[in-house]
Every structure is written in structure tokens, then in C-alpha cells.
Amino acid sequence: MLARPGLPSFDYIRASTAQEVVRLLKEHGEGARLMMGGTDLLVRMRQGDVRPKIVVDVKHLPGMSEILYEEGAGLTIGAAATMNQVAKHPAVRAHYPLLAEAANSVASYQVRNRATVGGNLCNASPCADTTPAILALEGRLVLYGPNGERELPAKEFFLGPGQTALQPGEFLTAMRFPQLPSGSAGKYLKLGRSKAGDLSLVGVAIFGFPDETTSSGYRFRIVLGSVAPVVLRALEAEQVLASQPPGDETFALAAQRAMEAATPIDDVRGSAVYQKAMVRTLTLRGLRDVWEQLAGRKE
Amino acid sequence: MTAHSITVTVNGKREYLTIPSHMTLLRMLREKLGLTGTKNGCEAGECGACTVLVDGEPVNSCMMLAVEADNREVTTIEGMTDDEGGLTRLQQAFAEHNAVQCGFCTPGMLASARALLDRNPHPSEGEIREALVGNLCRCTGYLRIIKAVQAAAEKGEA
Numbered sequence: 001m002l003a004r005p006g007l008p009s010f011d012y013i014r015a016s017t018a019q020e021v022v023r024l025l026k027e028h029g030e031g032a033r034l035m036m037g038g039t040d041l042l043v044r045m046r047q048g049d050v051r052p053k054i055v056v057d058v059k060h061l062p063g064m065s066e067i068l069y070e071e072g073a074g075l076t077i078g079a080a081a082t083m084n085q086v087a088k089h090p091a092v093r094a095h096y097p098l099l100a101e102a103a104n105s106v107a108s109y110q111v112r113n114r115a116t117v118g119g120n121l122c123n124a125s126p127c128a129d130t131t132p133a134i135l136a137l138e139g140r141l142v143l144y145g146p147n148g149e150r151e152l153p154a155k156e157f158f159l160g161p162g163q164t165a166l167q168p169g170e171f172l173t174a175m176r177f178p179q180l181p182s183g184s185a186g187k188y189l190k191l192g193r194s195k196a197g198d199l200s201l202v203g204v205a206i207f208g209f210p211d212e213t214t215s216s217g218y219r220f221r222i223v224l225g226s227v228a229p230v231v232l233r234a235l236e237a238e239q240v241l242a243s244q245p246p247g248d249e250t251f252a253l254a255a256q257r258a259m260e261a262a263t264p265i266d267d268v269r270g271s272a273v274y275q276k277a278m279v280r281t282l283t284l285r286g287l288r289d290v291w292e293q294l295a296g297r298k299e
Numbered sequence: 300m301t302a303h304s305i306t307v308t309v310n311g312k313r314e315y316l317t318i319p320s321h322m323t324l325l326r327m328l329r330e331k332l333g334l335t336g337t338k339n340g341c342e343a344g345e346c347g348a349c350t351v352l353v354d355g356e357p358v359n360s361c362m363m364l365a366v367e368a369d370n371r372e373v374t375t376i377e378g379m380t381d382d383e384g385g386l387t388r389l390q391q392a393f394a395e396h397n398a399v400q401c402g403f404c405t406p407g408m409l410a411s412a413r414a415l416l417d418r419n420p421h422p423s424e425g426e427i428r429e430a431l432v433g434n435l436c437r438c439t440g441y442l443r444i445i446k447a448v449q450a451a452a453e454k455g456e457a
């Protein structure tokens with residue numbers, strides 16, 4: 001790869017309050033871009049995709065990088081917490097290992113020192129590696145804007161590739177996760193062109209837990225990344241798992257349903273046919289893994 | 300265009316610099332301070348040739364703005380020495396195992412490897428490979444580099 005031209009010029013502003021961010025966004029509109037780790041933004045600026053006049057660094061706002069866990073209340077992660085902070089945090093590892101696994105699957109160690117989970121969400125790429133886990137754990141997003149704070153289920157945030165439900169003047173401040181059902185288990189499987197360090201070609205997050213209200217006695221959530229314009233929940237596959245007794249036959253059927261839900265397109269990193277087949281393979285693998293964890297936990 | 304006055308400690312020395320918003324840490328090191336040991340490879344966070352330590356943690360200096368380094372401590376290859384200013388055990392191991400051919404990736408490799416040994420003094424081969432995933436080498440080959448890191452870890456000091 002040839003060295004690229006330097007960054008185009010802009011004014012950098014380090015914001016210190018949420019109100020200041022809203023004011024700058026209102027004042028400059030499209031001319032302002034927010035930045036946390038910059039690992040998406042700076043790449044896009046170098047490519048000339050976006051040309052902001054001002055870049056507003058929001059990672060130093062109070063609480064923006066904090067990770068707080070409280071038994072019962074659940075987990076709150078500041079939007080600017082880095083992938084490494086999340087992946088290494090003892091409470092995340094103990095209570096939300098699926099999230100730690102997903103954060104750890106992103107890029108390289110040095111990129112994970114800068115890349116944030118919030119930036120991953122706001123970039124709204126269908127192949128963002130933390131999105132499947134966040135949807136599987138039914139996370140909620142905390143947004144701050146001209147009318148103050150509001151909370152949105154993460155699944156309502158993603159409208160299309162690069163498109164989010166953020167209103168003008170609004171930005172992401174945190175992600176919240178409920179206390180997880182006891183005895184739950186999860187797994188994130190990522191297929192890239194190499195074992196680590198590459199964008200995902202297919203990402204599958206699986207989360208399962210005992211649930212007396214289903215006829216199978218379990219509930220699973222299956223979320224697929226990189227195989228549709230937005231990260232996708234495989235609801236029909238989930239339905240199979242809620243209604244039929246867990247085991248290889250059920251898992252194979254659910255994996256088939258997950259594959260049918262995927263609508264990937266051919267691209268330079270893999271064909272649509274291949275990606276679909278890999279959705280089935282990874283879903284099956286993930287279900288077996290989660291089931292093993294669940295069964296082990298029951299004893 | 301805003302100019303920023305920053306104070307940054309580079310290799311133990313305090314620097315007072317005036318830099319424009321759009322200057323990356325990489326360009327600041329190379330062009331403002333003449334520390335050309337840090338290499339500019341892809342300028343996209345892929346190759347890791349520009350990896351330096353910021354407050355002891357490896358980052359791609361092409362993906363960080365210089366203004367963000369205000370009040371931080373940066374260590375480049377020029378500052379990675381033992382107490383007497385000589386080679387560290389890790390660097391010696393790179394030399395002994397021929398883990399350097401053209402040398403372009405070496406400063407970044409050493410930054411990542413040193414940070415690995417600081418957080419995990421006895422890494423497995425898998426952990427070494429994983430820690431160096433963001434550092435591409437196009438000529439030496441990775442085996443010698445991995446061997447060198449293993450050897451340094453066995454000697455018990457980065």
C-alpha cells in the first residue's frame with residue numbers, strides 16, 4: 001500500500017461538556033464530526049469520504065469512558081470505553097463474557113487501544129463486531145441531544161449501512177445492559193480472511209438461557225453480522241429453539257433458518273453463497289458451544 | 300486553522316510544541332522532532348509500522364492526532380534502551396535470532412512486543428502471534444520474530 005496524503009486540515013475541539021457538543025453540532029451541522037478513537041473517522045477523512053471543518057473530541061466528557069457494574073442494575077459502559085478496556089474489565093468478563101469476546105475480536109491490539117465500542121456502533125457498519133453481541137444482550141443506548149437524554153433499545157438504532165437513529169444535534173453517551181438471566185451463556189464467532197485482525201466476513205453472536213415460559217425450556221438469541229445491510233436477528237431460528245427440545249437436530253434446523261435469514265452480497269472478501277453457508281456453519285458451532293456451557297452450568 | 304500548544308513527554312524529555320489540528324502523532328514525531336525511527340507505512344492503521352507506546356500502551360501513531368498527546372508520555376524506538384542506553388534484552392534477542400531483515404517493521408514490532416511482555420511476561424506462542432497481528436512484516440517472516448520474543452521472555456526481561 002502506498003503512503004497516503006496527510007489528513008486534510010480541520011479544527012480540533014476537545015469538548016468538556018455534553019451541552020457544548022450539542023451546541024457545536026447545531027452550529028456547524030454537517031461541518032462537524034464527532035471523534036472518539038478516530039479509527040473509522042480518520043480513515044474516512046483520509047479517503048475524502050467526509051470533510052469536516054471541525055472535529056469534536058467527545059471522549060473526555062465526564063463518565064464517557066467509565067464502566068460500571070452493579071448487581072441487579074446491570075452494566076453501563078461509557079460510549080468512549082475502548083475495546084481493550086471493555087475486553088479486560090473484570091465485571092464484563094465475569095458477567096457479560098459475550099461482550100468481552102466481541103470487543104476482543106476487533107482489529108489488532110493497538111487498534112483496540114483506541115477503537116471504542118460506542119464508535120463501532122455509531123459507525124453503523126453491518127460488519128461491526130460488537131453490534132451482534134449488543135443486540136443479543138438486548139442493550140440500550142443512551143443518547144444526549146438538544147432535548148436532554150433519551151434511551152433507545154439498540155435494535156432501533158440501526159437504520160441502514162452508516163445510518164442511525166441519531167437526530168440532528170444528538171450523540172451517543174453510553175450503552176446499558178440489563179442484569180442477565182442466571183445460568184445464561186454466550187458465544188461470538190467471527191470469520192475473517194485471517195484468524196485475527198481482519199474485518200468479519202460473517203459474525204454470529206449466540207446467547208442462551210433457561211426459560212420456563214418456552215416449550216423447549218430455553219431461549220436463544222441469534223444475531224448475524226456482515227450478511228445484510230444491518231446486523232440482523234434470526235428470529236425464525238430463535239423460534240425453532242424455543243419450541244423444540246435442544247439437541248443436534250434442533251440446532252441443525254435453527255442453523256438452516258439462520259442461513260435463510262441472511263441476505264449477503266458478493267464482495268471482494270467473499271461470495272454471497274459462501275457467506276450464507278458460513279452462517280449455517282457458525283450458527284451450528286455456536287449453538288453447540290452455548291448448549292455445552294448451559295448443560296455444564298445446570299449440573 | 301487552529302494551532303495548539305501542547306506539552307508532551309517523548310522518550311523521557313519534555314517537549315513544548317505548537318502543532319496544527321490535523322497533524323498526526325506520527326508526523327509530529329517524524330517531522331517536528333526528527334524521530335524517524337517510527338515508520339510511516341500505510342497511514343491507515345493496518346500495517347503497524349508506526350506503532351509507539353503512549354503511556355506504556357501501543358497505538359498506531361498514524362491514527363492518533365498529535366494534539367491528543369498533550370500531557371501524555373510517548374516512547375518511540377529511539378527511547379527504547381536499557382538503563383545504560385544500550386540494547387534491551389528484547390532487542391538483543393531480535394538481533395540474535397535474525398528477526399530483522401529490511402528493518403522497516405522492526406520499530407513497530409518492538410513496541411508491540413515490549414508492551415506484550417510488560418503486560419504478560421510469559422506469553423504462549425499463540426499470545427505472541429495474537430499480540431503482533433497488527434504489525435505486518437513483508438520480508439523477514441514472522442517465525443524469527445516470534446522466536447525472538449519467546450527468547451526474550453525466557454530470559455525474563457523485556
Ligand SMILES: Cc1cc2nc3c(=O)[nH]c(=O)nc-3n(C[C@H](O)[C@H](O)[C@H](O)COP(=O)(O)OP(=O)(O)OC[C@H]3O[C@@H](n4cnc5c(N)ncnc54)[C@H](O)[C@@H]3O)c2cc1C
Nearest residue numbers: 036037038039040041107116119120122128129171172344
Ligand atoms: C486497521 C483497522 C481494522 C479494523 N478492524 C475492525 C474489526 O475487526 N471489526 C470492527 O468492527 N471494526 C474494525 N475497524 C473499524 C473501527 O476500528 C471500529 O468501528 C471502531 O470501534 C470505531 O471506534 P472509534 O472510537 O475509533 O470511532 P470514531 O472513528 O471516533 O467514530 C466512528 C463514527 O462515529 C461518529 N461518532 C464518534 N463518536 C460519536 C458519539 N459519541 N456519538 C455519535 N457519533 C459519534 C464519528 O463521527 C464517526 O462517524 C477497524 C479499523 C481499522 C483502522
